Amino acid sequence: MTGGCHCGAVRVTIPAKPDYINLCDCSLCAKSGGAWGYFDAGDVKVEGETSAYRRSDMAQPAVELHFCPQCGTTTHWVGIPYTAAGRSGVNVRIFEPEDFEGIEARFLDGRNWTGSSAPARKRRVGIVGEDVFL
Numbered sequence: 001m002t003g004g005c006h007c008g009a010v011r012v013t014i015p016a017k018p019d020y021i022n023l024c025d026c027s028l029c030a031k032s033g034g035a036w037g038y039f040d041a042g043d044v045k046v047e048g049e050t051s052a053y054r055r056s057d058m059a060q061p062a063v064e065l066h067f068c069p070q071c072g073t074t075t076h077w078v079g080i081p082y083t084a085a086g087r088s089g090v091n092v093r094i095f096e097p098e099d100f101e102g103i104e105a106r107f108l109d110g111r112n113w114t115g116s117s118a119p120a121r122k123r124r125v126g127i128v129g130e131d132v133f134l
Contacts, residue, residue: 003095005073010048012075014039014090021092021103023132025122026110028055032065032074035105035134036089041078044088050075063089093134101129 004011018037023029029036050066063077075094079087092100105126113119126132 001095001099003090003092003099005048005068005071005075005094007068007071007073009070010046010050010068010073010075012090012094013045013047015043017100017103018090018092019104021100021105021128021134022089022108023105024108024110024119026108026113027057028063028065029110032067032091033093034065034074034077034089034091035093036077037092037100039088039090041086041088044076044090046076054080097134098129100134103128105132 001017002011002013014037018039022036024034024036046066049069051069053065053067055061062080064080065074065077067074073094074091076091077089105128107122107126109120109122128134
């Protein structure tokens with residue numbers, strides 16, 4: 001599956017649909033517009049130049065966010081070695097919404113997450129195309 005940024009300068013290819021999608025409300029995810037599907041970093045192919053951002057409000061951020069320097073679309077993140085090495089999150093909103101119909105969507109309480117355990121959920125799990133729209 002291949003998706004891309006708004007202007008087409010960055011394309012991201014994933015091997016398959018993710019098992020589920022996380023919709024997190026932490027400040028980084030909420031402000032970047034991410035709806036994340038997770039993959040092994042080696043399985044995500046990125047074409048085109050991206051710019052990167054690491055949050056500065058945390059001593060050890062877990063990810064480096066990538067986006068198109070031309071149109072600003074958030075495309076994916078890569079895990080930073082000391083926290084999430086080997087993982088990548090792809091913003092499924094860069095694909096067609098109907099490509100993800102039927103997939104479970106989880107709503108994470110990232111705003112209150114301390115990082116010491118799994119984040120709580122904000123609401124019940126939904127299904128893309130039924131009660132969740134990307």
